[in-house]
Amino acid sequence: MFSYVFSRMRVLILSLLFASFIIFLMIEIIPGDPASFMLGINAEPETIQALKKELGLDVSKFQRYLDWITGMLAGDFGVSYTYRVPVSELVLSRLGVSIPLALYAILLSTIIALPVGLFAAANHGGFRDWSVMGFTQLGIAIPNFWFAMVLVLIFSIYLKWFSAGGVPGWEKGILLNLKALTLPAFALALPQASILARVMRSAIIDTLSQDYFRTARASGLTYGQAIFRHAFRNALIPVLTIIGLQFSFLIAGAIIIENVFFLPGLGRLIFQGIVQRDLIVVESVVMLLVFAVVLVNFLVDMAYLVVDPRLRGNK
Amino acid sequence: MRFLINIFCAASVLFGTLNAVHAARNSVVVGMQLEPPNLDPTGGAAAAIDEVVYSNIFEGLTRFQADGSVSSGLAKSWSISGDGLVYTFELNDGVKFHDGSIFDASDVKFSLDRARAENSTNAQKGLFKGIEAVSVINPLVVEIKLSNPNGSFLRNLAWGDAIILDQETAGKAATAPVGTGPFKFSQWVKGDRVDLVRNEDYWGNSVALEKASFKFISDPTAAFAALMAGDVDAFPVYPAPETLAQFDADPNFNVIVGSTEGETILSTNNQAENLKDVRVRKAIAHAINRQEIVDGAMFGFGTPIGTHFAPHHPDYVDLTGQSNYDPDRSMALLAEAGHAGGLTLSLKLPPPSYARRGGEIIASQLRAVGIETKMENLEWSQWLEQVFKGKDYDLTIVSHTEPMDIGIYGNPKYYFQYDSQEFRDLMTQLNLETDANKRSSILKNAQKLISKDYVNGYLFQLAKTGVANAKLVGLWKNSPTQANDLTGVSWKE
Numbered sequence: 140m141f142s143y144v145f146s147r148m149r150v151l152i153l154s155l156l157f158a159s160f161i162i163f164l165m166i167e168i169i170p171g172d173p174a175s176f177m178l179g180i181n182a183e184p185e186t187i188q189a190l191k192k193e194l195g196l197d198v199s200k201f202q203r204y205l206d207w208i209t210g211m212l213a214g215d216f217g218v219s220y221t222y223r224v225p226v227s228e229l230v231l232s233r234l235g236v237s238i239p240l241a242l243y244a245i246l247l248s249t250i251i252a253l254p255v256g257l258f259a260a261a262n263h264g265g266f267r268d269w270s271v272m273g274f275t276q277l278g279i280a281i282p283n284f285w286f287a288m289v290l291v292l293i294f295s296i297y298l299k300w301f302s303a304g305g306v307p308g309w310e311k312g313i314l315l316n317l318k319a320l321t322l323p324a325f326a327l328a329l330p331q332a333s334i335l336a337r338v339m340r341s342a343i344i345d346t347l348s349q350d351y352f353r354t355a356r357a358s359g360l361t362y363g364q365a366i367f368r369h370a371f372r373n374a375l376i377p378v379l380t381i382i383g384l385q386f387s388f389l390i391a392g393a394i395i396i397e398n399v400f401f402l403p404g405l406g407r408l409i410f411q412g413i414v415q416r417d418l419i420v421v422e423s424v425v426m427l428l429v430f431a432v433v434l435v436n437f438l439v440d441m442a443y444l445v446v447d448p449r450l451r452g453n454k
Numbered sequence: 455m456r457f458l459i460n461i462f463c464a465a466s467v468l469f470g471t472l473n474a475v476h477a478a479r480n481s482v483v484v485g486m487q488l489e490p491p492n493l494d495p496t497g498g499a500a501a502a503i504d505e506v507v508y509s510n511i512f513e514g515l516t517r518f519q520a521d522g523s524v525s526s527g528l529a530k531s532w533s534i535s536g537d538g539l540v541y542t543f544e545l546n547d548g549v550k551f552h553d554g555s556i557f558d559a560s561d562v563k564f565s566l567d568r569a570r571a572e573n574s575t576n577a578q579k580g581l582f583k584g585i586e587a588v589s590v591i592n593p594l595v596v597e598i599k600l601s602n603p604n605g606s607f608l609r610n611l612a613w614g615d616a617i618i619l620d621q622e623t624a625g626k627a628a629t630a631p632v633g634t635g636p637f638k639f640s641q642w643v644k645g646d647r648v649d650l651v652r653n654e655d656y657w658g659n660s661v662a663l664e665k666a667s668f669k670f671i672s673d674p675t676a677a678f679a680a681l682m683a684g685d686v687d688a689f690p691v692y693p694a695p696e697t698l699a700q701f702d703a704d705p706n707f708n709v710i711v712g713s714t715e716g717e718t719i720l721s722t723n724n725q726a727e728n729l730k731d732v733r734v735r736k737a738i739a740h741a742i743n744r745q746e747i748v749d750g751a752m753f754g755f756g757t758p759i760g761t762h763f764a765p766h767h768p769d770y771v772d773l774t775g776q777s778n779y780d781p782d783r784s785m786a787l788l789a790e791a792g793h794a795g796g797l798t799l800s801l802k803l804p805p806p807s808y809a810r811r812g813g814e815i816i817a818s819q820l821r822a823v824g825i826e827t828k829m830e831n832l833e834w835s836q837w838l839e840q841v842f843k844g845k846d847y848d849l850t851i852v853s854h855t856e857p858m859d860i861g862i863y864g865n866p867k868y869y870f871q872y873d874s875q876e877f878r879d880l881m882t883q884l885n886l887e888t889d890a891n892k893r894s895s896i897l898k899n900a901q902k903l904i905s906k907d908y909v910n911g912y913l914f915q916l917a918k919t920g921v922a923n924a925k926l927v928g929l930w931k932n933s934p935t936q937a938n939d940l941t942g943v944s945w946k947e
């Protein structure tokens with residue numbers, strides 16, 4: 140068990156180091172100088188030089204990479220060129236939107252997908268299974284920004300139940316914020332739930348042909364009991380993997396949904412950072428996302444330990 | 455079915471009660487497409503900075519009014535010496551910064567000296583170039599000496615880049631601005647909004663609004679939804695012109711169409727191999743059908759222009775006839791210049807929709823006369839690097855939004871690379887001239903000269919199209935400078 144944990148840790152650290160190098164290289168290659176972008180077309184050349192000096196952009200790239208890496212190890216992610224506040228401060232406030240949104244969407248998608256997948260598998264091959272497959276296919280095919288706009292049209296513009304976007308801020312109370320995140324979470328959850336339901340369904344169907352399932356049935360359990368007690372638990376491994384992947388996708392990949400609902404989340408921070416050539420923000424945030432993805436994968440690996448006793452052995 | 459109806463009713467009760475009820479309206483939420491990178495108008499060029507702070511948080515010695523005229527600001531009055539070199543400003547008494555400190559002549563000296571200092575990061579440092587010295591005569595009188603007479607000096611001081619800061623708080627202006635204006639900075643939720651509250655100690659007339667928020671919504675469809683759902687009360691520069699007709703037909707909304715200082719031009723590299731020849735530039739000018747571009751790219755909003763000057767300005771000369779749409783003439787000119795077999799030019803387009811949509815239309819108009827274009831879409835920072843700094847382009851489309859900026863044609867290193875001694879002489883005369891009539895005729899001659907030299911393809915004056923709640927009054931119609939001055943904004947019953 141410890142060697143398993145240790146090997147996963149090693150993967151985590153190596154991935155981070157490699158990623159930091161690639162990220163820095165890629166972002167520095169993109170043409171575009173932050174200082175001249177900020178000062179616009181009427182700026183005098185000496186003004187641009189003065190600003191470069193102020194932002195610390197006048198040293199060599201290698202020096203900046205080293206400063207960046209050592210800074211991050213000490214917990215300092217640098218200061219945004221355009222906003223002029225520490226990157227960590229920006230990220231923390233954005234996480235206040237992105238993480239609740241991702242959790243909300245994962246919760247919705249899991250609540251919807253697991254029963255639906257189970258239902259389809261239990262009725263394997265029948266009309267119910269067939270309609271679930273049809274609907275989930277539709278759920279995957281619908282682009283989520285379009286679904287989001289339809290939700291806004293119905294629930295914000297026509298029914299006026301929800302505002303069209305934005306979040307009031309956590310100091311205004313949890314309920315109002317959850318309400319504001321409901322439409323975006325639904326828009327994000329629909330395709331995720333469709334994928335998850337299909338994974339759940341096929342994972343369960345796979346277990347149905349296993350010997351232990353037949354034995355369970357033979358020992359006198361009903362079909363439903365056998366599915367719940369034996370098939371369901373075994374089907375959870377692929378499902379957990381997918382949920383882990385989806386969570387990292389939801390934190391970083393919500394850019395479009397954040398735009399439709401004008402939410403100040405991480406995705407928009409990266410997008411703005413790229414447009415405004417706020418290199419340090421892009422580098423640090425992408426690095427943090429890599430960290431989050433690697434960490435989530437690590438946690439999923441650890442969760443296997445919980446659901447799969449075989450991994451807990453001493454091999 | 456009954457089950458669904460029950461859910462529907464329950465949900466409508468639940469969500470209905472959660473919606474905050476609008477009390478007496480003394481606050482406003484204004485939508486903006488771009489978020490300002492910071493809130494210091496003296497340290498960045500982004501228009502979004504001025505759109506939040508100009509005349510709301512910060513004030514200068516003079517200011518722009520809604521009609522584009524320049525009026526007194528923190529300076530109550532001024533006198534100009536006979537030779538036009540010494541400006542003496544008398545300041546308003548009893549003005550306080552938002553942190554309670556007193557505003558006086560030393561703050562004026564500090565701010566102007568800071569803007570023109572060697573290590574200044576002011577994006578419009580050129581505005582202050584002619585200043586030789588700023589001296590404090592007494593706490594309420596300040597004297598500014600110029601090295602040369604400058605007829606537009608009072609106008610220069612009205613720019614957002616020339617606002618007055620307090621020495622103690624100037625360094626924090628980017629994140630926690632402290633000014634003298636009618637609104638105080640309250641908070642900035644990055645990526646979301648900036649909140650302002652009324653300054654109860656304001657030296658001038660108190661404003662009607664108690665609170666104002668600027669909300670940043672970059673997606674055009676989301677901007678539409680936010681207005682429709684009532685999340686924002688006004689969108690002064692509305693990014694989805696295709697939906698303006700719908701708002702126009704809705705009695706709950708006003709569509710506000712005004713003009714801006716943005717001359718939208720097909721900028722031309724006058725030193726590029728094929729474009730050095732004025733006949734080719736002239737051929738391009740005659741190949742362009744301006745109305746088609748205004749209709750196709752701007753949904754009909756925009757005034758065709760024939761030179762680099764705002765049509766609403768009293769000195770404007772309509773020179774659109776000099777480059778009228780005449781494809782036959784255009785082809786004849788190209789043949790004369792030796793390009794009968796065709797010509798390929800690069801067309802580099804920055805992100806705004808006027809450039810991207812307009813670029814497609816111009817490309818097809820040029821193709822009709824035998825000019826192929828290699829179109830390339832660029833982000834702003836790439837555009838600055840390649841086109842503006844590197845001059846690595848043939849054609850590009852940009853709206854020059856600075857007011858009264860015809861002077862840029864006097865700089866041969868500017869990205870058009872237009873090199874004309876005749877034009878530079880006109881600009882020198884203009885700067886030395888203080889007589890209004892003579893200035894007007896010089897400006898007219900300058901417009902005619904660049905039109906006759908076909909420096910750029912002159913397309914149209916960018917319109918300002920906004921949408922606001924029909925009950926909201928007092929927003930600026932035109933855009934003499936990029937600002938959302940909320941001083942006169944209020945709700946009518």
